[in-house]
Amino acid sequence: SQKIEQNSEALNIQEGKTATLTCNYTNYSPAYLQWYRQDPGRGPVFLLLIRENEKEKRKERLKVTFDTTLKQSLFHITASQPADSATYLCALPFSGSARQLTFGSGTQLTVLP
Amino acid sequence: DAGITQSPRHKVTETGTPVTLRCHQTENHRYMYWYRQDPGHGLRLIHYSYGVKDTDKGEVSDGYSVSRSKTEDFLLTLESATSSQTSVYFCAIRGIAGESEQYFGPGTRLTVT
Numbered sequence: 149s150q151k152i153e154q155n156s157e158a159l160n161i162q163e164g165k166t167a168t169l170t171c172n173y174t175n176y177s178p179a180y181l182q183w184y185r186q187d188p189g190r191g192p193v194f195l196l197l198i199r200e201n202e203k204e205k206r207k208e209r210l211k212v213t214f215d216t217t218l219k220q221s222l223f224h225i226t227a228s229q230p231a232d233s234a235t236y237l238c239a240l241p242f243s244g245s246a247r248q249l250t251f252g253s254g255t256q257l258t259v260l261p
Numbered sequence: 262d263a264g265i266t267q268s269p270r271h272k273v274t275e276t277g278t279p280v281t282l283r284c285h286q287t288e289n290h291r292y293m294y295w296y297r298q299d300p301g302h303g304l305r306l307i308h309y310s311y312g313v314k315d316t317d318k319g320e321v322s323d324g325y326s327v328s329r330s331k332t333e334d335f336l337l338t339l340e341s342a343t344s345s346q347t348s349v350y351f352c353a354i355r356g357i358a359g360e361s362e363q364y365f366g367p368g369t370r371l372t373v374t
Contacts, residue, residue: 180361182361182362189368190367190368191351191353191365191366191367191368192304192351192363192365193365194356194362194363194364197361197362237303237304239363241361242306245317246361247292247309247311247317247355248294248306248309248319249306249361249363250306250320251303251304251305252303253301253302253303254303
């Protein structure tokens with residue numbers, strides 16, 4: 149069955165640095181991958197989608213890469229700010245049904261002032 | 262929260278009692294989803310609906326049932342609540358114009374004592 153792993157449960161970085169979060173997957177070749185942000189006590193919020201034929205996608209200070217050979221996506225936040233502190237989730241379409249998403253367990257990012 | 266409301270927002274109930282959670286959307290989306298989120302497990306799909314009276318099981322459907330008699334409402338029922346069903350429950354809708362991204366409600370925190 150497909151499996152998603154996010155590199156670590158928690159990541160602390162200094163304000164102004166670039167945060168890099170990793171999402172690895174196995175037993176699947178998804179057509180796209182999504183990233184979400186979740187703040188404490190709230191539902192996840194969609195950030196970005198990257199397709200299998202796109203190597204990189206950017207949105208403001210966010211950059212996502214998608215390496216289908218390595219089966220990995222990297223999520224970068226440049227010039228990080230304390231307001232970027234949140235849990236970030238990656239999601240893939242479920243291998244058995246394109247109607248569903250499978251989510252990773254998330255990486256909790258803390259940006260220290 | 263993309264026009265999605267969930268009720269109740271918090272509930273404490275006793276083992277063995279039935280519980281119904283409601284998700285309401287105002288934007289006529291076809292797809293609606295129920296997830297639970299637990300520490301260490303991330304978001305896991307319980308059930309989803311792809312239209313009125315059309316539903317399907319997700320990864321963790323045992324002990325749960327759903328109904329969708331109107332486009333705007335998706336109900337999740339725990340027929341006989343157990344302590345293992347203590348969790349935060351999120352409803353989500355699938356975007357219409359986008360690329361399968363999902364938009365989440367604010368969540369319901371359920372405690373089964």
